[in-house]
Amino acid sequence: LLLLLRLGGTLGCASVEVGSPVVPLGSAVTASCSVRSRLCRGLQGGRARISWMLDNETVAGSQGCGGGDTEVSNLTLPQFNRTQAKLWCWVEWNGTKQRVGLAEIRAGYPPAKPSNLSCLLNLSDYGLTCRWQPGADSLLPTSVVLKCSTSRAPAVTGCTPQGGRSHCTVPRRLLQLYGQMEIWVAASNALGTAESERLRLDPMDVAQLEPPALRSIQSVPPQTDCVTLAWAVAPSSAHMELWCELRYRPPEDPNWVLVTGIVGQAGTAQCCGLLFGTPYLFQMRCRRHSARGHWSEWSAARNHTTHE
Amino acid sequence: LLLLLRLGGTLGCASVEVGSPVVPLGSAVTASCSVRSRLCRGLQGGRARISWMLDNETVAGSQGCGGGDTEVSNLTLPQFNRTQAKLWCWVEWNGTKQRVGLAEIRAGYPPAKPSNLSCLLNLSDYGLTCRWQPGADSLLPTSVVLKCSTSRAPAVTGCTPQGGRSHCTVPRRLLQLYGQMEIWVAASNALGTAESERLRLDPMDVAQLEPPALRSIQSVPPQTDCVTLAWAVAPSSAHMELWCELRYRPPEDPNWVLVTGIVGQAGTAQCCGLLFGTPYLFQMRCRRHSARGHWSEWSAARNHTTHE
Amino acid sequence: APLAELSGDQDFQLFLHKNLEFTRKIKGDVAALQRVVCDTFQLCKEEELLLVQQDLRITQVALEQCHRPGFQAEACFSQIRDGLHAYHSSLAAVLELLPSHAGLVETLQLDAANLSSNIQQQMEDLGLATVTFPAEDRGPLPAFSSRFQHQVGGFLILANFQRFLETAYRALRHLAR
Structure with a gap:
């Protein structure tokens, strides 16, 4: 009656593997689609004819035997220029084309180094608002946080910019007034991380009177x-x-x-x-x-x- | 000059008792201030001269012995007409007047019965917004909540009006669409409780198209x-x-x-x-x-x- | 009295008309979610997923008591009520799949639960044999072995739920004047 799903991780009728789901823009992407006829009810005995589609475009793979009753098709996209795409593996079955596997691929760049970091302390709520230049867009989901540390406490996340903005405000409780602090921006995505120069300051010295x-x-x-x-x-x-x-x-x-x-x-x-x-x-x-x-x-x- | 108050629960140098901290407006208020000279450093031996102030006005109490070294002054305010007041007990000590006890008194009425309860279902978020007439002001902190029950679930708080308003919105998750519900307003304060008439409705029947x-x-x-x-x-x-x-x-x-x-x-x-x-x-x-x-x-x- | 005899009863007719409208609403919301799955994951046609569907073995909620011939109103009502309860739980997998549409999925779960208890309440009001369900029947969330299987699972749950609602709708309409 209920949704009875195959529990655990056993492989299904087919699966798609990719070298990496996130690649530098313009680099090559390799993928393989393995179809285990024995596990695909209705496919037993016959050779599975595998084909590929990149989003809605057909792309050619090379099919061969993967040992036992497994058919494998390998695909190489020499220059992957989309920032995001779905790579579908299809199999012909009973005269119909069946979607049997999917790989979602993203492409972009490692995060650029944030620059021009500056901060101002607001004397009404003692929030420290910092701004910076994010640098070139990495085209990938990138997490950006403002880090701060004091001589007496390890680095913590001071604040997180919202909605892709390049500024945020460190709340009073994380500041060491009249003391030395280090503040910097840390950006990271699937292809790497980057940090801005470190700003050494006493929040009071950047007070906006x-x-x-x-x-x-x-x-x-x-x-x-x-x-x-x-x-x-x-x-x-x-x-x-x-x-x-x-x-x-x-x-x-x-x-x-x-x-x-x-x-x-x-x-x-x-x-x-x-x-x-x-x-x-x-x-x-x-x-x-x-x-x-x-x-x-x-x-x-x-x-x-x-x-x- | 510091107020001679003893920390913790043991009775201090003096204490004020009132019949009830919340009384119907215009009714009598009785209070007593007991001064235990033995526990008031500097007061040993001498008779404590007790006096009273209602906010900033002197009021006369009647002082007598409370047994042992305790002096007691009793006070009756025949008709308490303020909605809120501080009743201070003073003692003369080293030529100065000392505040030694306080009772905060409030006066008002039991909550009025809320009336004219009506509800409208908003079809964009399926929130049920109900409005009512609160009735006369009770002059006391009064908690007002909208209660709702269905045939299959006991009464729960549907919503709580904010900022003294007389309307609030029951969220979708507490509603039984196309089913029978009972909705009413419950008000309570220190002097009593009151409930509105119960509205029997199917939220869909009060949908605002x-x-x-x-x-x-x-x-x-x-x-x-x-x-x-x-x-x-x-x-x-x-x-x-x-x-x-x-x-x-x-x-x-x-x-x-x-x-x-x-x-x-x-x-x-x-x-x-x-x-x-x-x-x-x-x-x-x-x-x-x-x-x-x-x-x-x-x-x-x-x-x-x-x-x- | 068996349900069919009560067809003339005014309260029963009001119950039917109200919950026919409710079922139409739920069907509309399921269709909206199916469009989201199609737009988001390019999973739009069930006939493209017959092979992989066998992997997932997502069974339908059978409403054989609601089909003619042999339409058995009381048993059909019980099956609809039980099925709604089952889909209330299965939709958790869709909730996980579409976090940015959590509001719509949660509304769907609330509606499924409300319709199920409306039917339960009506059966009790009519004195019919009732099996009361534990309020929260949350089995362990299904574990998909890949994102693709999770997406296909979500697609199939919604497709099955739409068919289930279509059958339930026809059964209610059959009894309504």
Whole structure:
């Protein structure tokens, strides 16, 4: 009543063997189809006439005796140029053609070496997002993972890119903040493996700071050509020693005036030499005092018109 | 100043007991705070002066000896009208007031009986979405679940509404299609439970059909006042015996002409008596032949101008 | 009363009409899966697999009580119910074969189980002799000796299930007014 299947691995009426189910693109593929007449009910005694089809195209094999009542047909495809194909073995039986064996063949390349690996630490969730160039498509199912190790823990999978993307985010729990880590990309498929260069970094050194906020701008005191700006860093970098920059310009002037070396958390900064009665745009950005890591984006612009 | 609380289960320096942590709104609340001076380091020998606060308001208790070196203060709140409050027990110690005990009290009502339970079966994923009226808010944490049972399986939780909503969807695997099911809502909180009326239904009888599609409309043959419409049911109801209706009207005419009793899967329907050279709007809807369950929405309207 | 006499009974007719529709739905879903097997594995014609089918020895679920002459309604109902139960288990091999269509295969298993228990419930309601099946009759999953055999096995299970449903459908329709 139920699906009664031959249990275990005993060979059936016919079987197809291939040198390798995955081959480099353009290389040769050899296959053989063995038909054991004794095990194919209805084939007893007669010689099995074996034929081949590559997907829907007939291809010629060479048939001979495989000893006992086994017929064998060997096939060589000198240059296999499809990335994927089904190789069917057929036998003629009672005037019909029967599919009796199948080999699914894939072709492609070993994985290319991933390159240009870079990472950024997001200070809101402390996830480390890394990006890289995957290199040429291997045309084969390829597993890509980002590996990371610290001085105190062996290499683990930091994250796995989804949907064939070339970036993923290592969660906080796998990071060693303020410590040295090694990060690299490992790609592997049936034809080989490849690894990117190893990035040695402290996640904090690649922190993407959130921009500071310009609170207010006032002239100081009314008759001078200076203004005082009140500013504050983003809460997520409140515990850091920062190095900030201010830039300002009249809206129509393409060139910014840059004030560097503003140190500290929150406070005020002063700019002098401004023209009177002129509208100015002000922006500020910061980065960690250790001069490692990236500048934050420029803050939202704030405008202020100096007094007459 | 640290709160003198003793770890582990042994009674600490003080403890607060309440009649019940959850009471009907407006009813009385009684509490007692027992202070065991011997166990309160620094309190030995002196009489503990106990006082109470309900959230941030002082409330008066009556203090007496609880035998041995235990002081007890009893408190009665005749009419507890807050839905939630913290009842603090304080003791004076070294000239300071110390929090030594806490009881968190909630008040509300038993759950109201859910009503107006109705369900619809979505034919794309065969999820049964049920909605109901929750009734008056009990002001207490109340767990609400949709229960379902079939003649062959005991009651199980069909689904749990999320975020206080009054609807949820029973997944296909818990349904008995074309069989009799019982479905009801069960609500419970600390003060009681309530159940809705039980809905006895076959999920298929509350299937929400997708509207049919009007494929084409042609005049038949050129000189008559009839048109033939070609229409098809939605794939999700391809296996159903359907009963359909057609309606049509000139755009500016508010009244529809209705053609009922169109039976069958896909085919054609004919309308006659149409005015010549007049633009008409056509729509169609269906429901299951067994007259059980809901009409589908009307199909997208299709217009056709009859020949001159 | 024997099933045939009940043909006039309104509840029985409602049961038949509902489950005729249900069977049509299941047949449609099996046909959809057969199209997936054809598109995915290029296994589309049963006549090309007669030889290798003998290797697999996938037996059909016989519904001889449902064929005329000698149509025996109660026995036919029992055979349909048992057959649905068997296919519910066999479809596990198809589930393994088509992971990206797990939803459709699982729906098919649920439908087969529901139809089987609808029939069981109706027989109980009519007081007919009933054999209750253990809820979960999951024998060991069949072990195929090659991917090709697994694909052919999946193809044949669906083909047999489609034939089974066709016979069951005709039996139900024979009783329906």
